[in-house]
Amino acid sequence: MNPLNVGLLGFGTVGSGVWKVLNRNQNEISRRAGREIRITHVAARAEDGSFARAQEQCRSAVIVDDAMKIVRDPQIRIVCELIGGTTIARTLVLEAIAQGKHVVTANKALLAIHGTEIFAAAHEKGVMVAFEAAVAGGIPIIKALREGLTANRIEWIAGIINGTSNFILSTMRETGASFADVLREAQARGYAEADPTFDIEGIDAAHKLTIMAAIAFGIPMQFDKAFAEGIAKLSSDDIRYAEELGYRIKLLGMTRHVAGKGIELRVHPTLIPAKSLMANVEGAMNAVLVKGDAVGPTLYYGAGAGSEPTASSVIADLVDVTRMHTTDPENRVPHLAFQADKLSDTPVVPMAEIQSGYYLRLRVLDRPGVLAEITHILADQKISIEAFLQKEAASGETEVNIIILTHRAIEKNIYQALAKIEALETVKGKVTLLRMEDLQ
Amino acid sequence: MNPLNVGLLGFGTVGSGVWKVLNRNQNEISRRAGREIRITHVAARAEDGSFARAQEQCRSAVIVDDAMKIVRDPQIRIVCELIGGTTIARTLVLEAIAQGKHVVTANKALLAIHGTEIFAAAHEKGVMVAFEAAVAGGIPIIKALREGLTANRIEWIAGIINGTSNFILSTMRETGASFADVLREAQARGYAEADPTFDIEGIDAAHKLTIMAAIAFGIPMQFDKAFAEGIAKLSSDDIRYAEELGYRIKLLGMTRHVAGKGIELRVHPTLIPAKSLMANVEGAMNAVLVKGDAVGPTLYYGAGAGSEPTASSVIADLVDVTRMHTTDPENRVPHLAFQADKLSDTPVVPMAEIQSGYYLRLRVLDRPGVLAEITHILADQKISIEAFLQKEAASGETEVNIIILTHRAIEKNIYQALAKIEALETVKGKVTLLRMEDLQ
Numbered sequence: 001m002n003p004l005n006v007g008l009l010g011f012g013t014v015g016s017g018v019w020k021v022l023n024r025n026q027n028e029i030s031r032r033a034g035r036e037i038r039i040t041h042v043a044a045r046a047e048d049g050s051f052a053r054a055q056e057q058c059r060s061a062v063i064v065d066d067a068m069k070i071v072r073d074p075q076i077r078i079v080c081e082l083i084g085g086t087t088i089a090r091t092l093v094l095e096a097i098a099q100g101k102h103v104v105t106a107n108k109a110l111l112a113i114h115g116t117e118i119f120a121a122a123h124e125k126g127v128m129v130a131f132e133a134a135v136a137g138g139i140p141i142i143k144a145l146r147e148g149l150t151a152n153r154i155e156w157i158a159g160i161i162n163g164t165s166n167f168i169l170s171t172m173r174e175t176g177a178s179f180a181d182v183l184r185e186a187q188a189r190g191y192a193e194a195d196p197t198f199d200i201e202g203i204d205a206a207h208k209l210t211i212m213a214a215i216a217f218g219i220p221m222q223f224d225k226a227f228a229e230g231i232a233k234l235s236s237d238d239i240r241y242a243e244e245l246g247y248r249i250k251l252l253g254m255t256r257h258v259a260g261k262g263i264e265l266r267v268h269p270t271l272i273p274a275k276s277l278m279a280n281v282e283g284a285m286n287a288v289l290v291k292g293d294a295v296g297p298t299l300y301y302g303a304g305a306g307s308e309p310t311a312s313s314v315i316a317d318l319v320d321v322t323r324m325h326t327t328d329p330e331n332r333v334p335h336l337a338f339q340a341d342k343l344s345d346t347p348v349v350p351m352a353e354i355q356s357g358y359y360l361r362l363r364v365l366d367r368p369g370v371l372a373e374i375t376h377i378l379a380d381q382k383i384s385i386e387a388f389l390q391k392e393a394a395s396g397e398t399e400v401n402i403i404i405l406t407h408r409a410i411e412k413n414i415y416q417a418l419a420k421i422e423a424l425e426t427v428k429g430k431v432t433l434l435r436m437e438d439l440q
Numbered sequence: 441m442n443p444l445n446v447g448l449l450g451f452g453t454v455g456s457g458v459w460k461v462l463n464r465n466q467n468e469i470s471r472r473a474g475r476e477i478r479i480t481h482v483a484a485r486a487e488d489g490s491f492a493r494a495q496e497q498c499r500s501a502v503i504v505d506d507a508m509k510i511v512r513d514p515q516i517r518i519v520c521e522l523i524g525g526t527t528i529a530r531t532l533v534l535e536a537i538a539q540g541k542h543v544v545t546a547n548k549a550l551l552a553i554h555g556t557e558i559f560a561a562a563h564e565k566g567v568m569v570a571f572e573a574a575v576a577g578g579i580p581i582i583k584a585l586r587e588g589l590t591a592n593r594i595e596w597i598a599g600i601i602n603g604t605s606n607f608i609l610s611t612m613r614e615t616g617a618s619f620a621d622v623l624r625e626a627q628a629r630g631y632a633e634a635d636p637t638f639d640i641e642g643i644d645a646a647h648k649l650t651i652m653a654a655i656a657f658g659i660p661m662q663f664d665k666a667f668a669e670g671i672a673k674l675s676s677d678d679i680r681y682a683e684e685l686g687y688r689i690k691l692l693g694m695t696r697h698v699a700g701k702g703i704e705l706r707v708h709p710t711l712i713p714a715k716s717l718m719a720n721v722e723g724a725m726n727a728v729l730v731k732g733d734a735v736g737p738t739l740y741y742g743a744g745a746g747s748e749p750t751a752s753s754v755i756a757d758l759v760d761v762t763r764m765h766t767t768d769p770e771n772r773v774p775h776l777a778f779q780a781d782k783l784s785d786t787p788v789v790p791m792a793e794i795q796s797g798y799y800l801r802l803r804v805l806d807r808p809g810v811l812a813e814i815t816h817i818l819a820d821q822k823i824s825i826e827a828f829l830q831k832e833a834a835s836g837e838t839e840v841n842i843i844i845l846t847h848r849a850i851e852k853n854i855y856q857a858l859a860k861i862e863a864l865e866t867v868k869g870k871v872t873l874l875r876m877e878d879l880q
Contacts, residue, residue: 021591021734031658032590119775129775132588138735140588146777147587148572148580150472151461151755158879217786218471218778225788238801238872241843245827247799247876254877262787264794271799271845271876277717277741278879289879294461295578295742295752297879301717302738312735315591324772332764332772335559335569337586338658346657347702348665354704359687359711361678387685403681405711432678436687436711437694439598439718439729439737 003038004322007070008061009092010082011044011054014106014133017307018080018314019058029315031342032334033322037315041076043067071096078321080314081105090114097121097129104317106133106310112207112223115214128324130317135208136161136286138309139302140316145215145290152292154216156256156264158272161208163284163304164192164199165231165251169269170282173239173248179232191284201230202251202267209253212288213265217257222265229268247271248279277301352412357386357436360404362421363428366393370426371402377420378406381413399428405436443478444762447510448501449532450522451484451494454546454573457747458520458754459498469755471782472774473762477755481516483507511536518761520754521545530554537561537569544757546573546750552647555654555661568764570757575648576601576726578749579742580756585655585730592732594656596696596704598712601648603724603744604632604639605671605691609709610722613679613688619672631724641670642691642707649693652728653705657697662705669708687711688719717741792852797826797876800844802861803868806833810866811842817860818846821853839868845876 008015019039022029030036041062044050054063064070071079071092079096081103083089089110094117096103103122105111111118111134122129132142136159145154160166164186171182183200186192198204206228214221231251242249252270257263272279277299281287286304291297303309323332334340364370371390378385387405406414418431448455459479462469470476481502484490494503504510511519511532519536521543523529529550536543537558545551551558551574562569572582576599585594600606604626611622623640626632638644646668654661671691682689692710697703712719717739721727726744731737743749763772774780804810811830818825827845846854858871 017734025591025593025734028593028658029591115775119780122775123780138732139738140584143583143588144580146773147760148583148756149752150759150777151465151469151752153465153468158877215777218468218776218783219786220783222788227791235872237841238799238874241801241829241831241841242799242874245829245843245845249874252877257786258789258795261793262789264789266791266794269874271797271874272879275720276879277720280715280717280720292578292752294457294465294748294755296749298579298740298742300738300740303736308734309736312589312591312732315734316588319590320587333586335555335562336658337590337655340559340563343658343660346659346697348662349698349702349704351667351706353701354706355698357711359678359682361681389681389685391681401677401681403685405685432675434678434682434689434709434711437598437692439712439716 001035003036004078004325005038005040005076006078006080006318007041007043007073007076008039008080008082009043009067009070010084011042011050012082013307014310014314015042015082016053016057017311018082021308021311022315029319031338033319034339035322037318037322041070041073043070067092068095071101072099076101078102078104078318080318081107082314084109086110086113093118094121097125097127100125100127102128102321104130104314104321106131106314108134108204108207108211112210112221115211115221128321130320132317133310133313135211136288136300137302137304137306138312139286139288139300139304140313141212141288141300142215144300145212149290149292149295152294154257155291155293156254157212157216157288157290158278159209159212159253159286159288160250160278160281161253161286161288161304162199162205162251163286164196165205166281166286167191167284168200169231169249169251172236173243176236176240178236179234200232202228205251205253205267209255209265209267213255213263216255217263219263225265227266227268231269234269242271243274246274248274250278352415354411355408356411357408357438358406358414359434359436360406361432362402363399364402365426365428366398366400367426373424373426374421377417381417383409383413383417441475443476444518444765445478445480445516446518446520446758447481447483447513447516448479448520448522449483449507449510450524451482451490452522453747454750454754455522456493456497457751458522461748461751462755469759471778473759474779475762477758477762481510481513483510507532508535511541512539516541518542518544518758520758521547522754524549526550526553533558534561537565537567540565540567542568542761544570544754544761546571546754548574548644548647548651552650552661552663555651568761570760572757573750573753575651576728576740577742577744577746578752579726579728579740579744580753581652581728581740582655584740585652589730589732589735592734594697595731595733596694597652597656597728597730598718599649599652599693599726599728600690600718600721601693601726601728601744602639602645602691603726604636605645606721606726607631607724608640609671609689609691612676613683616676616680618676619674640672642668645691645693645707649695649705649707653695653703656695657703659703665705667706667708671709674709682711683714686714688714690718792855794851795848796851797848797878798846798854799874799876800846801872802842803839804842805866805868806838806840807866813864813866814861817857821857823849823853823857
């Protein structure tokens with residue numbers, strides 16, 4: 001089957017990420033989509049250097065400076081709008097729809113403000129406008145809301161959906177520094193833009209919240225009625241006082257259905273219980289908590305921005321569109337994600353060959369030299385120690401518990417070490433073995 | 441358009457949840473699916489009382505005791521298998537497929553063991569076998585893996601995917617009680633079954649892990665090669681020692697692609713860093729952490745079992761199948777989840793009308809009676825106080841900070857109270873107002 005041709009509009013952070021991931025993972029992606037997805041054209045601009053970058057990186061694509069050429073090219077089936085903003089992007093997206101092309105976009109401002117117009121046009125033309133990347137970057141929250149939670153009356157959604165603000169708040173809390181100082185640091189490290197207004201004033205979060213509310217409650221986009229209060233006026237005193245009271249302050253987007261009244265739609269700094277999962281979403285990460293009447297609370301967490309995380313969502317949309325055009329509808333999504341004839345028979349690794357960290361608890365005689373013997377055996381098996389804990393002997397007892405945490409090691413080496421350790425005269429009974437993962 | 445007819449096999453916890461949620465939310469679900477989904481037949485058994493329950497609750501359905509009758513009924517388009525087990529369920533599912541019916545199932549054991557056979561049969565017949573409810577209950581993790589993360593090479597998945605075990609481990613950690621005692625409590629409270637073997641020995645988690653690994657890596661089901669070690673042998677000492685070292689013990693399902701070696705597939709108690717989000721998944725909740733090469737880590741959290749959470753996933757699958765049979769493919773999933781002609785124009789609630797908890801920081805003269813004046817004003821506006829914090833005056837200063845947390849109140853009442861409070865002679869400057877949400 002021929003590749004599906006995609007035209008990329010914009011070659012900034014996200015555009016170059018899409019190119020890179022699509023090429024790096026072409027094999028997996030084709031096996032899942034049932035067809036190769038190929039970016040044949042890229043629109044970029046000379047002024048910001050993206051044209052030259054695209055020419056250098058995208059050898060197999062045609063690079064143009066007029067995005068409209070791509071939108072009107074009959075060979076292009078999907079237009080991927082990654083320019084941003086609400087003017088040129090709107091014109092291009094509407095024209096692509098008029099040309100009968102599917103559109104994939106990461107543009108939250110465009111959808112929050114002109115979504116109703118765009119979706120109506122797409123519906124009339126029978127084309128898809130996919131926008132997973134517009135909300136919460138790499139987190140598949142749009143899919144969860146539109147397809148995963150369809151059984152539910154959604155009661156409310158609370159989202160940490162602006163990574164820049166969350167990074168600033170996390171850093172203010174950890175360091176006690178002022179908003180202005182942390183913002184400067186965030187700008188220096190590339191976490192905040194030179195003009196950070198959209199991020200720190202809650203506008204960006206309000207765009208994303210508007211889109212989620214529309215999907216959750218089946219209402220039109222109403223960005224103009226969203227309330228947005230940012231984090232610029234927060235003092236580090238308030239962050240500290242909140243902490244003392246058992247709370248943390250997060251920039252939260254809240255939308256809630258209030259029976260008989262309507263929909264709350266608001267973004268503002270919010271105290272939430274310090275022990276909640278949401279309060280522990282730190283740095284530039286995003287998370288969305290959704291309360292459905294049947295499922296209860298569900299939470300979705302991941303990178304809310306960045307080149308490859310956002311590309312992950314853009315490409316998921318490309319695969320969605322491709323699957324629609326490739327297989328018969330019943331087999332649209334293969335049972336095991338990969339097309340049935342593309343499964344690979346990868347072997348399962350035997351337990352002796354796995355790698356993990358280990359927790360070892362030993363009962364040993366409380367006498368000098370015991371630990372030296374044990375560590376010597378571990379070192380012989382190339383097992384290095386990460387941490388060590390010795391519990392004092394209870395009065396009158398001659399045996400103590402020692403606990404050893406190891407760095408990652410091969411499990412069979414652990415087995416061999418344990419056999420030798422358990423054979424020591426100073427070690428009593430079997431060693432308790434637990435595995436350990438850092439989840440990094 | 442006619443309703444889509446569904447036959448329900450099994451009327452236990454999940455089956456009755458599906459009936460209940462589908463009927464309660466029929467309006468939302470139809471607006472999303474584009475068509476009514478109607479359970480016309482229910483198969484239940486006299487022996488366990490489910491037949492009588494179904495007769496009482498499902499007045500509009502035909503109740504039968506022979507599930508095969510439903511499977512072979514030409515008017516049924518979708519068979520919903522909620523019986524469980526790997527014998528009768530296998531026969532029914534294969535026969536439903538042979539009859540050209542779509543199947544929705546929550547049966548992890550069936551798929552982990554016979555999935556390859558079942559999916560091959562379904563592929564040949566061109567029918568869907570949907571199984572969101574088979575893994576992690578209400579969390580839409582199958583959809584995330586099959587559709588949301590298609591751009592990624594999945595590196596590993598770590599899941600807390602057995603609620604019973606997680607409840608027992610959480611309780612052991614909180615109370616210091618032994619495994620045996622906590623298990624008894626869990627059985628009494630209905631969190632563990634009379635025969636808890638599948639849960640506490642890691643078998644149930646290994647079923648779910650097998651399914652996720654197949655989807656993530658595009659490999660066949662290989663449950664027979666999965667390693668499963670349960671929590672029955674864990675001592676409360678180990679839980680305490682792990683805590684001292686900065687870790688928590690969770691029953692984790694881990695699957696990882698190891699270059700050149702294959703796929704690790706293992707369930708066992710695992711130490712993970714106490715500060716990680718996964719370590720803070722408590723009680724009977726589930727969470728799955730997925731590491732993709734492009735998106736990085738993403739986490740999915742929610743109820744892993746229970747009547748309505750599991751029903752949420754079953755119905756999401758029913759909507760998926762229905763959408764496939766209702767609209768033209770391009771409009772399969774409506775842009776805003778609800779069919780375009782089914783959007784409702786719900787008003788946005790003005791900020792003055794919202795309800796929230798509030799954090800108020802005031803600077804007041806350090807003199808008797810000040811607090812009484814303030815609390816009096818709040819009470820007049822029907823605002824009750826949840827917590828209160830007074831910071832000592834710095835030496836030489838005559839003003840102190842006081843912080844008040846309120847219970848939920850209407851925002852306009854807060855505005856009115858603040859206007860009066862700021863007019864007090866003893867209150868200096870503006871009151872700082874932040875909102876507060878308990879996320880419950």
